[in-house]
Amino acid sequence: MDEGNDSGKGAAPPRARFREMKEGTAADWAIIAGEYGRFAKGLPDRVLDHLRLLEGDFGGFPVCRLEHSLQTATRAWRDGRDEAYTVMALLHDIGDTLGSYNHPDVAAAILQPFVSDELHWICKHHGAFQGHYYFHFLGMDRDARDAFREHPHYEACRTFCELYDQAAFDPDYRSEPLEFFEPMVRRVLARPLRSPLARALDA
Secondary structure (H helix, E strand, O other): OOOOOOOOOOOOOOOOOOOOHHHOOHHHHHHHHHHHHHHHHOHHHHHHHHHHOOOOOOOOOOOOHHHHHHHHHHHHHHOOOOHHHHHHHHHOOHHHOOOOOOHHHHHHHHHOOOOOHHHHHHHHHHHHHHHHHOHHHHOOOOOHHHHHOOOOOHHHHHHHHHHHHOOOOOOOOOOOOHHHHHHHHHHHOOOOOOOHHHHHHHO
C-alpha cells in the first residue's frame, strides 16, 4: 500500500510552522489570518446548531429551552423590535448548556461584537432582572436588579424581561420557527460593529 498516495483526497490546507508563538513569522500569520476569516464566516451556522441543542430540554419549565428562545424572539419581533434586538432575544439563553451558572455571560460574549452597547447590556444582565419573578421562591433577593437602578440601560433590561422573557413560557403561543429567524441571525452576525481583529483582517 502506497501511504504517500493521496489520490482522491484534497490537499491539506497549509499550516503555520512555529512551535511557540514567539517563533511565528509573517507568513505563518498570513496562513492563520486566512483560515480565521473562513472560520469566522461559519459563526452563524455554529450558533444555529447550538440553539438546536436546546430543543426538547425542558428543565421543569412548561416549554423547552428552544421554544422559550423562539417565543421570546417572536414576541419581540411582533412588537416591532428590529433585527438586532430580535436576535438578542433569540440568543439570550443560548449559554444554558455550557454556562449553567452564568448563562447570560455566554450569550452576551457571543453578541458583543455585533450589537449595540444597550443590547449587549440587556443580554448580559437579564438574569438578575429575570430573577425579580422567582428569586424569592428560592430564598434569594428578588430585588437584585435594583443594584443597577442608576444604570442608563436599567429600564431597557426591565422592559425586555417584562414584555418578552418572563412572558415566553406559554405552551399555547404560536412562535415562529427557527428557520424564520435564520436570515436575521446571518445578517446580524455577518459583520462586527467593532472589532480590532476584524479591522486588521480587512487591512
